Structures are given as structure tokens and as C-alpha cells.
Amino acid sequence: MRALQTELDELRQRGLYRQPRISDSPQGPVQTVDGQTLISFCSNDYLGLAADPRVVAAARRGLERYGVGSGAAHLVNGHTRAHAELEEALAEHTGQERALLFSTGYMANLGLITALTGRGDSVYQDRLNHASLLDGARLSGARLRRYAHADITHLRRQLEASTPESSGEKLIATDGVFSMDGDLAPLPALTELAREHGAWLVVDDAHGLGVLGAQGGGSLEHFGLPPDAIGALVGTLGKALGTAGAFVAGRAELIDYLIQRARPYIYTTAQPPALALATRQSLALAREEHWRREQLTRLIQRFHAALPALGLPVPTSRTPIQPLIVGDSAQALRLSESLRRRGLLVPAIRPPTVPEGSARLRITFSALHTTEQLDLLLQVLGEAPMSND
Numbered sequence: 001m002r003a004l005q006t007e008l009d010e011l012r013q014r015g016l017y018r019q020p021r022i023s024d025s026p027q028g029p030v031q032t033v034d035g036q037t038l039i040s041f042c043s044n045d046y047l048g049l050a051a052d053p054r055v056v057a058a059a060r061r062g063l064e065r066y067g068v069g070s071g072a073a074h075l076v077n078g079h080t081r082a083h084a085e086l087e088e089a090l091a092e093h094t095g096q097e098r099a100l101l102f103s104t105g106y107m108a109n110l111g112l113i114t115a116l117t118g119r120g121d122s123v124y125q126d127r128l129n130h131a132s133l134l135d136g137a138r139l140s141g142a143r144l145r146r147y148a149h150a151d152i153t154h155l156r157r158q159l160e161a162s163t164p165e166s167s168g169e170k171l172i173a174t175d176g177v178f179s180m181d182g183d184l185a186p187l188p189a190l191t192e193l194a195r196e197h198g199a200w201l202v203v204d205d206a207h208g209l210g211v212l213g214a215q216g217g218g219s220l221e222h223f224g225l226p227p228d229a230i231g232a233l234v235g236t237l238g239k240a241l242g243t244a245g246a247f248v249a250g251r252a253e254l255i256d257y258l259i260q261r262a263r264p265y266i267y268t269t270a271q272p273p274a275l276a277l278a279t280r281q282s283l284a285l286a287r288e289e290h291w292r293r294e295q296l297t298r299l300i301q302r303f304h305a306a307l308p309a310l311g312l313p314v315p316t317s318r319t320p321i322q323p324l325i326v327g328d329s330a331q332a333l334r335l336s337e338s339l340r341r342r343g344l345l346v347p348a349i350r351p352p353t354v355p356e357g358s359a360r361l362r363i364t365f366s367a368l369h370t371t372e373q374l375d376l377l378l379q380v381l382g383e384a385p386m387s388n389d
Ligand SMILES: *Cc1c(COP(=O)(O)O)cnc(C)c1O
Pocket: 103, 104, 105, 106, 107, 109, 130, 132, 175, 179, 204, 205, 206, 207, 236, 237, 238, 245, 246
């Protein structure tokens, strides 16, 4: 039998052991975590909507109207008008013909990729894609090929090499905004390459939706690409939209097909209807309240402007995800702990979430962060020992 305790001890020694902290507060810049009041720079609640009173009120109205549980899967009797209307609103927001709700982004990716590909097909993925995209490809039984991060030339070579031997489906999957680096996929080039090779292009825009584009439409809006430039869009509701769940959006026939074939859609209980109502409210706020995206831009610019004077490298990311690469896992952990002692919650992200040797502090901004809170972060970073000397 596997020596679990030995493996656990070894993880601890290598600085890779992980445990969830216990929070006693809603999402927001100031949180009480493990009994300590901290300024948090680690949430994916980029627009600050997770605890917005109007979103909470919409959820409450939903609870009163529908109760808590949906009671069954969508195809049984768990699909309420609240779900249907949210799907319509998400399709409209993304400019796609239809959208389909999933309980989580992880399941949306498993469902989409396993529905579209199987044995004999090929799935091409950016090396830094989210784990759920990779797992979807593994579960599908398709051949998984990973190309170097954002490397169009490498992907083209892989696609060309595979053409003669395989008549199967080809599917290219990419994060829109990379979750641990904050940089963008080269979508204009990817859409062209996908078209040339007759491949599906799946864009997982978990970190772009609500954040990028003038209306918060996401990565496609950012690049000025039309909705039909890609085969399928995956969006999550638990990040900028501040609730929970996910969706796939695309052409009507794709959605119709997923309803028949996506197992994580078919065999799981529909999310609580109150969540769907809360999400419609937060989606409306994300579209209308431009000040949230403007505040993020101000914070990112101020952060970048201040780093050189502190002797710290400026991340290339221009999204609310700002990684400070440390390298060594134990060192990243020590840094994160020293920031926590100074009242700041900034997680150390370590392998296997990021590649070996690229442990980092992953700083994320929220529209609710103030300039004063950012300046405190900068001050503490300036005093923290980023390297081992
Ligand atoms: C968070 C995330 C997911 C998973 O979404 P959940 O709704 O949290 O399961 C999928 N893809 C990417 C790129 C993500 O960042």
C-alpha cells in the first residue's frame, strides 16, 4: 500500500505541502483569515461583486422564490426559468448564439472536450493551460499534444506534422488569460491557425470575462474578434462575476449537441436557481459599472510604475493577475509568510500549479482595492527579501 504519511512528510520538506486557511469574512480587500485581519491580494473576485449588496439581494429573492436546492439535473426537472434567463443573458453578453450552464468551470471543460473529441482525435493545448482543460483531454481518450506557452510556431508545426496520419477531429484549447501569469493567449493568430487546419478553437476565458474589453466581454472583445472566430467559449461565474458556476457558449447546434452528450452537464444537479438570479444581477453590474475596470487599470499602472524603484521586475501582465516569480518553492512560501506577518494575504503558488522552479507570489487586484492598500503592499514588498541573500 502507498505510504501516504511518507509522501506527506516529503511534500512538507519540499515546501509543497498545502492546507486551506479558514476565512470568516465575505470576499473583499479586508478579510479575517485564521483569526487574523489581513488585506487580501489573492481573490479572483476582480470586480468586487462577490459580496455586493445588490447581488446578495438578488440571491435572497431567488431563495425566497425557489428555495435552496434545484432538486435534480437540468434534463430532469432542475432547470428553472432563472437558469434559462441567465443562459440567454450570457449568450447575449458574449455575442454567441446560445449558452449552457455547468456547475463549475472544471466540469464545463471536461464536458466540452469529452463531448467533442475521443479516441483517434487530437487535442492541442498550451503548456500553461488550466488543469481542467488538460484533464478534459485526458479523459476524452484523444491524443494530447502540448505546445510551448503562446508559441504559435510550435503549434503550427504540431498541426502540420499530424495532418497526413490523422483524419480525426482536431481541437485547440487555450486559456484566454493565463490564470497564474495573467498574460493573454495570442487569439488572433490562434483563430487563423484553427481555421487553416479545420480545428475547433476552445477559449477558456475564466479570467478575461468581465475584466477585458470595454463592456467586460472578455478576451475576444479585447482583440476585436467576432464571436464566431472561435468554436466554443468557456466562461466561469465564480471569478469576475462573483458567484459560482460556469457556462459554454457557441453556436446553437454546439449547445444542442452538448445537452445530448456532455456527461458533466447530464449527470449532475443543476446549480441552485438563486445563484442564477444573483449572476444575472452581477452580470448587469459588470457591464454597466465601468469604474470597476477603470480602477483595476489604475491599480495595475501604479503597481508597475512603482516596482523598478523597489528593484523588482515588472510583470508583463496587464491584467489583474500580477505574478512575482521567486523560483524556489520554500522561498516563495517564506515570503508569503513574511507578508502575512505584515498583514497582507498574498499566496505562494507552487508546483504542480505552476512549472517546477517557477514558484511565485500571485498578486491579484480587485476594483475595491484602494490606492492606500496598494501602496502598503508596495512598501512591504520593498522591504521583503525577494532573493535568498
Ligand atoms: C478557475 C478556472 C477554471 C475552473 O472554474 P471553476 O468554476 O472554479 O471550477 C477553469 N479554467 C480556468 C482558466 C480557471 O482559471
